[in-house]
Amino acid sequence: MTDNAKKYYITTFGCQMNEKDSEVLAGILRKMGYVAASKIEEADLILFNTCCVREKAENKVFSYIGELRDLKSQNPDLIIGVCGCMVQQKGMAKKIRKSLPHVDLLFGTHNTHELPDLIENILASRTPQISVWDTEGAIREDLPAERENPYKALVNIMYGCNNFCTYCIVPYVRGRERSRNPEHIVKEIEELVNDGVVEIMLLGQNVNSYGKDFQDRTFDFADLLREIDKIQGLKRIRYMTSHPRDFTDKLIKTIAQSDKVSKHFHLPVQAGSNRILEKMNRGYTREQYLNLITKIREHNQDATITTDIIVGFPGETEEDFKETLDLMAEVRYDSAFTFIYSTRTGTPAAKFKEQVPMAEKKARLQRLMDLQNDISKEINESYLNKVVEVLVEGTSKTNSDMLTGKTDGNKTVIFPGSDLLIGKIVSVKITEPQTWILKGELEEK
Ligand code: SAH
Ligand code: SF4
Ligand code: F3S
Numbered sequence: 071m072t073d074n075a076k077k078y079y080i081t082t083f084g085c086q087m088n089e090k091d092s093e094v095l096a097g098i099l100r101k102m103g104y105v106a107a108s109k110i111e112e113a114d115l116i117l118f119n120t121c122c123v124r125e126k127a128e129n130k131v132f133s134y135i136g137e138l139r140d141l142k143s144q145n146p147d148l149i150i151g152v153c154g155c156m157v158q159q160k161g162m163a164k165k166i167r168k169s170l171p172h173v174d175l176l177f178g179t180h181n182t183h184e185l186p187d188l189i190e191n192i193l194a195s196r197t198p199q200i201s202v203w204d205t206e207g208a209i210r211e212d213l214p215a216e217r218e219n220p221y222k223a224l225v226n227i228m229y230g231c232n233n234f235c236t237y238c239i240v241p242y243v244r245g246r247e248r249s250r251n252p253e254h255i256v257k258e259i260e261e262l263v264n265d266g267v268v269e270i271m272l273l274g275q276n277v278n279s280y281g282k283d284f285q286d287r288t289f290d291f292a293d294l295l296r297e298i299d300k301i302q303g304l305k306r307i308r309y310m311t312s313h314p315r316d317f318t319d320k321l322i323k324t325i326a327q328s329d330k331v332s333k334h335f336h337l338p339v340q341a342g343s344n345r346i347l348e349k350m351n352r353g354y355t356r357e358q359y360l361n362l363i364t365k366i367r368e369h370n371q372d373a374t375i376t377t378d379i380i381v382g383f384p385g386e387t388e389e390d391f392k393e394t395l396d397l398m399a400e401v402r403y404d405s406a407f408t409f410i411y412s413t414r415t416g417t418p419a420a421k422f423k424e425q426v427p428m429a430e431k432k433a434r435l436q437r438l439m440d441l442q443n444d445i446s447k448e449i450n451e452s453y454l455n456k457v458v459e460v461l462v463e464g465t466s467k468t469n470s471d472m473l474t475g476k477t478d479g480n481k482t483v484i485f486p487g488s489d490l491l492i493g494k495i496v497s498v499k500i501t502e503p504q505t506w507i508l509k510g511e512l513e514e515k
């Protein structure tokens with residue numbers, strides 16, 4: 071039936087927001103009659119859903135698309151599209167068209183719903199199509215999504231960001247904060263659970279701001295978690311990302327009281343020095359952050375805590391950096407995503423004097439990663455002989471006899487077992503903890 075169907079191939083960069091957007095793009099294409107191509111060479115439509123949070127991500131996109139020149143010259147009917155955050159930057163669509171003329175489709179983060187029309191225009195007129203709105207439109211509740219994983223689902227609860235951290239491009243490419251109605255969110259999750267989903271990840275650039283834009287009611291993120299917690303059949307609730315500034319006592323207590331909300335707290339600190347935190351416009355001090363961590367641990371004994379940290383922000387001195395190292399040692403994170411500061415045109419920090427030399431940034435990153443690896447290893451070693459509950463996600467990529475899954479605290483566990491367990495929550499005894507993963511054995515019941 072699908073032999074003659076057109077095929078799409080989507081490559082996704084960046085965060086879970088983009089992953090979710092790609093699921094929506096795939097859903098739209100399916101509705102148009104397209105099917106997924108198993109290889110990029112077989113596709114009639116290739117889409118790059120891009121990220122621009124750091125320069126590296128952008129460079130990758132340019133080089134990937136560059137490599138498709140031959141494919142396009144062999145098959146002039148092939149449509150090559152670029153969408154997502156990178157395209158949303160001022161002047162970028164034109165820049166891409168100029169340097170990569172074999173790209174025929176460009177659209178921004180607010181234009182996903184236009185995909186069918188844009189494709190139709192290309193097919194009818196054989197001319198490239200560009201659609202990038204400067205401002206966000208209304209939230210679209212009518213778009214389908216093609217889920218990657220049968221047991222886990224990504225659910226948007228809000229779009230955009232109002233924080234304007236001085237290093238960050240996201241508010242410029244994702245627009246202002248807009249929250250989805252709780253009724254829509256709950257209904258979507260109920261449908262997902264009916265479809266076999268056991269774990270959901272609630273998505274927003276700052277989920278703690280959820281509901282602040284409602285005109286007609288008072289309803290915050292904690293209220294939303296309480297509603298979702300009631301959904302029968304749902305087993306785990308995760309969320310990404312929460313800002314340390316707006317993490318209320320009400321939210322800490324709600325999470326502590328819930329069986330389903332994960333006790334994994336991802337709290338990006340970005341820097342340990344108050345001077346740098348202020349220049350970053352993060353809205354909290356080191357002391358307030360540490361206080362929050364203490365409160366979270368008081369209420370949630372099993373909490374796992376992770377973070378994001380940037381090294382080499384403009385003006386960061388050795389003293390400032392040492393405060394970041396100290397903070398890392400004090401909090402003892404389970405793991406940390408560490409980044410070298412990347413200058414993003416259009417953000418305030420791009421104009422700050424005293425940019426830190428690359429060699430110094432690299433050296434600091436290494437010192438930070440070394441410290442975190444030691445801490446991660448020590449924490450994971452404390453899991454030896456402990457029994458953890460694991461949601462089985464699939465078979466290991468390197469060994470099909472091994473299963474891989476996640477604990478409530480988001481630790482990856484690998485153990486031998488049958489693939490019939492995929493999608494189930496099982497007890498695993500940890501026998502071999504490592505820095506990045508925990509290896510174990512199924513606990514016989
Ligand atoms: N909304 C999320 C983060 C989105 S970006 C939050 O506020 O936590 C993910 C991470 O990328 C950020 O936490 C930050 O650590 C990093 N990041 C953002 N802009 C960056 C830049 N210009 N250079 C390096 N890292 C950056
Ligand atoms: Fe960027 Fe800050 Fe918004 Fe996160 S909170 S997306 S780091 S501006
Ligand atoms: Fe990147 Fe856009 Fe996410 S810039 S990090 S894909 S919101």
